[in-house]
Amino acid sequence: MSSLSVALSLGGQTEADPHQELMQLCKRTDAVVNECNKAKEKLEQMRRRTSGFVHAEDLDASRDGQAAIIAGMEEELADVMQQIRESFIQRKNYEVIMKRLKDGERNYAKELAIIDSAAAAKGGDITQLKLMLKDAEHVRDVAAKELLKVQETSEREQRQQKMALQERRKKLESRREAVAAFEQRCVARLDALEIEKDAAQTRLDELAVVDPADVQSEHEQIMQYEEQFLQIKQVVGVIKVDEIIERFSQQEEAAATLDALIVETQTRIDQVKAARTEIKRAVEALRYSGDVQAEKSSEEFSLERRMSETERLSALRGERQRRTRLRRAKALLTEARVAIEHLGEVCTKSAALPDADEAGGTGGT
The missing domain is CATH 1.20.1270 (Substrate Binding Domain Of Dnak; Chain:A; Domain 2)
Structure with missing residues (x-):
């Protein structure tokens, strides 16, 4: 939860470099996914251990605190993925703008010479x-x-x-x-x-x-x-x-x-x-x-x-x-x-x- 909160707080800040921010978001996503997988494995182990003596009504996810945490982490993961997609789209837009500026810089000298003549x-x-x-x-x-x-x-x-x-x-x-x-x-x-x-x-x-x-x-x-x-x-x-x-x-x-x-x-x-x-x-x-x-x-x-x-x-x-x-x-x-x-x-x-x-x-x- 602490790493996910840090990732969300950092994701809300202004991006200085889209590529670096994307890498950080990917790392944070991997950490969240690992924590989610570990929590799922732990939950599975607990289910196997208690399958013999736990009633069916006790297996309800709404009554389990770990399941609520996992659901919250999945929602946070979906938000992080949405931010990743938005950051990727912004990165592509910035790359197109940079490419156009570089092309304009190469052609500007020729056009300026033609205009002067x-x-x-x-x-x-x-x-x-x-x-x-x-x-x-x-x-x-x-x-x-x-x-x-x-x-x-x-x-x-x-x-x-x-x-x-x-x-x-x-x-x-x-x-x-x-x-x-x-x-x-x-x-x-x-x-x-x-x-x-x-x-x-x-x-x-x-x-x-x-x-x-x-x-x-x-x-x-x-x-x-x-x-x-x-x-x-x-x-x-x-x-x-x-x-x-x-x-x-x-x-x-x-x-x-x-x-x-x-x-x-x-x-x-x-x-x-x-x-x-x-x-x-x-x-x-x-x-x-x-x-x-x-x-x-x-x-x-x-x-x-x-x-x-x-x-x-x-x-x-x-x-x-x-x-x-x-x-x-x-x-x-x-x-x-x-x-x-x-x-x-x-x-x-x-x-x-x-x-x-x-x-x-x-x-x-």
């Missing part, structure tokens, strides 16, 4: 990518400055063209008003001349006796009217009255044509403005494409750390493609600038159309 290669790639990103940002800034200059120039020219167009419209309106007033005055003069001629003819018919003084005054008045009508003919450029009226009608048609040309010119200007707005949007999208390429480069660089050597080669090919895209973007910005300049020239020519129409109308008049 990959990190060195990535450092060179980082430097190249930074230089490429710097070049791309410089190209983007230059393109943005050029685009800003083009926009400012275009807006300034557009304002100037609007002011010139407004001035020309004002001049055209003033000329149209002057022509309308001149037509009204001419028509009024013609009507007045017709009325005066009719009145003069009526007076001539009514007068039986003609006074030379009255005839002289009427003749002077008629001469004055003829001079005024001659001035109207010289201004209009025709001789007959019907031609004068027809010329006034032609001037009205010319004014209507000028109005139609103004509307058409304004429509063209609106179309050119719409096209210019679309080109501005395209140029704006191209201007920000440099930022998108930089973000993509940073994302691909974060993914490239986990790539192998073959994946790194594919990433370099992708980088060459990005360079090509940046060059194309630069070429597109240049083409956009040329297109904007061309649109500015078109706007200038469109704004100059009313002058040509006005000149044509004046020549016809």
Whole structure:
């Protein structure tokens, strides 16, 4: 009992070495088994000695103190065997852990060397990518400055063209008003001349006796009217009255044509403005494409750390493609600038159309 108690007390302590503890537990188990066997032999001898004079009811194990001790020792033996199995399982787990640690120690140096070489290669790639990103940002800034200059120039020219167009419209309106007033005055003069001629003819018919003084005054008045009508003919450029009226009608048609040309010119200007707005949007999208390429480069660089050597080669090919895209973007910005300049020239020519129409109308008049 004392050796079994010592074994149980020692078994409850923390194991320093699983193998040594297992050996101690085995020794303790053997001692307990030997003591149990000796107790069994002693009990058997006692049974043989008392078999002749001991009643059957006296052989009950519950009444024998040695049997109770043996049962307790068997329970302790079962507990010790359970502890032995647990210790054996822990030992196997420790051995597996030690084996994995040793394998990891052997492979760690190789993996570390591979990681160092990959990190060195990535450092060179980082430097190249930074230089490429710097070049791309410089190209983007230059393109943005050029685009800003083009926009400012275009807006300034557009304002100037609007002011010139407004001035020309004002001049055209003033000329149209002057022509309308001149037509009204001419028509009024013609009507007045017709009325005066009719009145003069009526007076001539009514007068039986003609006074030379009255005839002289009427003749002077008629001469004055003829001079005024001659001035109207010289201004209009025709001789007959019907031609004068027809010329006034032609001037009205010319004014209507000028109005139609103004509307058409304004429509063209609106179309050119719409096209210019679309080109501005395209140029704006191209201007920000440099930022998108930089973000993509940073994302691909974060993914490239986990790539192998073959994946790194594919990433370099992708980088060459990005360079090509940046060059194309630069070429597109240049083409956009040329297109904007061309649109500015078109706007200038469109704004100059009313002058040509006005000149044509004046020549016809």
